[in-house]
Amino acid sequence: MSAPKTTEDTPPPLVYLVNFENYLKPKHSTKCQPLQRFEKPIGKVSRITRNLKRLKLIRWYYSASQRFGQLPLPKFLEFLRARNDDGLCKRKTGFEIYCEMASIHGFHIFVGAKTWQRILWWLLICTAVLLSLLIVTMSLSMSNERPTMRSITTMMKPSSEVPFPAITICAFEMFPLTRLRSKSKEWGVPPEMLWNLNFTSLQPLISKNISWKNVLEELATPMCNQIQRCEWDSPLRNCTDKLTALWTLDQRLCCSFNHQQQLFSSHLGLTLALNQGCPVPPTNNSFGYEVLVHDSYEIPTEMTSRLLVSSGSVAHIMVQPFVNRITPSLAQISVGMRGCYLQKEHSRLSSSVYSQINCLAESRSEEIHKSCDCVPPHYPSRSGWKVCDLEQLHCVRECENNEKFKEEQARWNCLPPCQFNRYEFQSDIQILKSMENLSNASQPNHRSQQVLLRVYYDSPMAEEIVLDVYENWLTFIGTFGGITGLFMGCSFVSVFELIFFSCVRPTCNWLTRQQIMWRRRRRQRVGQANEVVRRAN
Template identity: 25%
Template sequence: MPRRKLSLWDMLKYEAKQFCLNTALHGYRFIVLPKRILLERVFWVIVVLISLSSALALLFIAWFSFQDNPTILVTDSTHYPIWNYPFPAVTICSFNKLSKKRTLALAKELDNPYGISAEDLALDLRLLFQLIFNNNENIPLRNYTRLQDILDMNDLSIEKVMDKIAPKCSDLLQRCKWKGEEKRCESIFETIKTTEGYCCTFNYYALKNHTFGGALANKIPSFPRRVSACGYLTALEVLVDSNPSDYFGTQIAAIGHRVLIHNSYYFPDWSAQNMLTEKGIMNLIGITPSVTYSTPSIRSLDVSKRNCLFHNESQLHNFYHYNYHNCLTECRMNISKHFCGCIPFYYYHETGTYPKTRICNLRDIHCLTEHRPLIMNSVPGFDFSTISPNHEWGTEQHVCKMCLPDCDYVDYSAESSSGIFTRKYSSNQLNLFGGVVIQHQSVVRVYFNDLVATKNRRDVVFSWHTLLGK
């Protein structure tokens, strides 16, 4: 006798019954078991429907939460070996921004139609200090204009003048060591422009099309240096001379140096971690790094959802690759250009990497001073004085809105300790300082604190398969 062909409805009922009988989910089997009264079956149907509704509700809640906060940051390891971290850039800036002997020498060379003596002209040249900090609103514009006229007559650009009168790294750095081996300071340090004026930097790779400005450039590694040991004897050591007799213009009422600790690919500006080193001390700066990386799942998210950018997802004019810090720097350049029609000399780096723009001169200082709060604040271009009590944070519309945090980055936390610098009782006094008359010097040592550090992972809260598993 031929078997009766089952209809689609009969097949669905059969499969549903088999599912209820064999599933591990509680309650389903009591709906279809034989010899069950109708009331019991209805009860279990209601229980199952309530469970399904609750599960779907929780699933939707999780989904909407994911839409608002799709990423999570977790610590992968607290014992990630130190050799996996690039050593930070170390930038040393003297408190003194104008060399007295160099400024006086320049004043004697300049032709001026005003009949000003070299000594008085040298004092006028101190106005160039305002191109770095532009924080004095009381200096009349005519003073700036007269000095700028003299510089123009002598065909001297602001960059050229600032370079001439700034203290030189060859005078500042007397002895250097890297990984316990003595090095010529000019072979590992170079002069760069920062928001502190001209400074001496080690392990710096931020600029696009940049070549090392010190000696033995062909021996400089292509990527930031690393170390495989920790402790104050294992990394960078520098003997720094304060030379107080050459001081002619300072922002800080002290004699010494500012040591900036920052990522090798970051432009050193006001936001960099800094340690103050006065004359006559031994300064130990211990570094604790941490790295944060993002998984491929993060890259697949829309930028508006993850709220971060990878280094190769955006291009900057001046800098080697994208990072949030350098993006804000270029944004500040654009604000200066927008309001004052020029860019401060310390922002202008390599010829051809930034659209042709005039470098700010002494006639622009009043404009730079007026807009300094907009340029320097943490949200460049936003006027915090206009904030109402009911202001909704996170809604600021500013010219840097295209700058997003980094998806991958290395952060450095520095701590400093110091003591009086004397070699009177030292058993190895000739090791680094032999032949040097110790008078106004200080020693800076920068090193990693430990052999291991923290590694963080940024990941999606859950992916489609974890959502399905839920």
């Protein structure tokens, strides 16, 4: 058994002092040999390639590519010429460094590629950039041509939350025949002339100081007196207090329900029972009513949707509401671009809520006031405006029939409101059989003069339409990023890379060179000063 080794007998660990640069240097410079090149074994693929190179077309391709590579390029396209070295002897340009590190597709082809390959990829990249710019410009032009869009929301609004429309009842005839005959005898005017309100035949009325407003009010029949029963949303809920007399722009006295009010209906709606109060001959079809369905804050005009209901019938009017609302971003664009008014953007004469029909009616009153210095009776007017009399009737008729008056309507700037409720309806009219039997028993030669009218929502849900901007800054970023990413593979990172390599890095390199040159000049000045001092000593 040998004795155990002590710490004194163990040799110290070996320490190798090796410099990596010295390690790479050849140990024997005389024995340094260049690297050997082994010939590539000739296989089937090499033979096929060698045979293909003998073809005239392939040889023409190689010669054309060599000539194409020797073509002179402009100075700003010198980066397209291929390098003649391996990249270790010649210093790389900033563009080549950017191409090696760029995340945009295709730029890495410029490093190590041939001249024709660089030119080909440069043309493809320029084409992609031009196409992306073209499509972005088209997207901007589309957003400028159509700055707003309407879309239907998937979540419908309950009909009980939509204001019920105004229901206006008017007679078929402007003036009843019996009242017209009695007033014509009283005033000494033929009924035909009084019906047409001819200015030449109304001289007796003018001499008697009868105003135009008095003529209309004396000849018109109060329509609200013909409504015998009014039920609102319940058989036990009387709505007679909701009825108001209303004059339309065609000088007719009507009775309107829910005018200048805001009522909401759950399901039953409105029920009206009307009676003309006079027997109706069976051969006369002019007895009945016109039912106008419109917004509660609108003035009924000749453009208002209406339904003709003859006497002795039952009419069911099924209303379908459409809610048009806006988004908050719509107020950020101008009125000319969105093509509609918000509620506080347009001045009003008489109505509390803006609508296009009210704007046209008010502008019509303003034009008549400019021409005749007055407005017709029951027209929208400002406080202090004079109401036209029979002397101004001829001026008002000429103003309304003038072609320039119709052409100026396009310059009134009566745009539609951005947010409003629209009502469409369908009707079902049937003969009032119960009343018909009673009328036949009492008056066999006359049909019933009663009308039963029911107006209600046809569905518990209302369709909601949203008016929004076509493109805002967020959607534009998405559109721009999608187009540039599709054509160029561009992203925010690639844009930052381009800014860094085109602006930041050249600036830093220039500052570094200036600092080095400044240090050299400083060293030269210090050396010259020391030399002068040394010579002086």
